[in-house]
Amino acid sequence: MNILSIGNSFSQDAQRYLHQVARAGKAQLEAVNVYIGGCTLYTHYTNMLSGKEVYSFEINGHKTHLHVSLKEALLNREWDVVTLQQASHKSVSYDTYQPYLNSLVEYVKLHAPKSKIAIHQTWAYEQDSKRLNDELGYANQADMFADIKASYAKAFKDIGADILIPSGEVFQSLLSEGIPKVHRDTFHASLGIGRYALALLWYSVLTQNDVMNNSFNDFDEEITPEQIQTVKRCVSEICAGL
DSSP, X not given: OEEEEEOOHHHHHHHTTHHHHHHHTTOOOEEEEEEOTTOOHHHHHHHHHHOOOOEEEEETTBOOSOEEOHHHHHHSSOOSEEEEOOOGGXXXXXXXXXXXXXXXXXXXXXXXXXXXXXXXXXXXOOTTOHIIIIISOOSOXXXXXXXXXXXXXXXXXXXXXXXXXXXXXXXXXXXXXXOOOOBSSSSSBOTTHHHHHHHHHHHHHHHXXXXXXXXXXXXXXXXXXXXXXXXHHHHHHHHHTO
């Protein structure tokens, strides 16, 4: 399975362990992220129009020295799934998604016609963080997530997407289970449990494989055995409800 993410640092977080998790589950999965930090759908759209080679080409969670255009990325190989997302600070407002999302989907279908379209739901910022409170004006991170969830649900419906990857939901589930911290800087995923949860979720959603016996445990930041089991249970419960 070949996965291409047209994203930013949030898809970078999601893909850090994805290939390794899939390999531990005996699945063949290659994950590519075309990366610009903080990239919005509007910027993806303008890059689509310009054809400039402004994206870092990341493979299986690792940087390369390659820079590509969106067209070059889409033509690089036959993609099974192409994921799209809004930048995290814009994700709460659906009026920032369109008409750029529609145009990007048309472009993907033109150059990767056999691929499924996946919407990658992003996540809320850390409670009481400056970005949550001062920049976006939320008192409660659950309210931010509610707006994110509604926006991505509308995006999923409007473009007739094939797949929704509920990354924001898995973070909310972990927090409700007493995991104290899923962010590393109040908004990106933590290097251990945050990125692991995203990878496990993506793997389960994209392959339909069970995660409870997945043996991957080579993390950039320590995760306890108890936390690993909590992540697996949360991912399994969310995927069972899709």
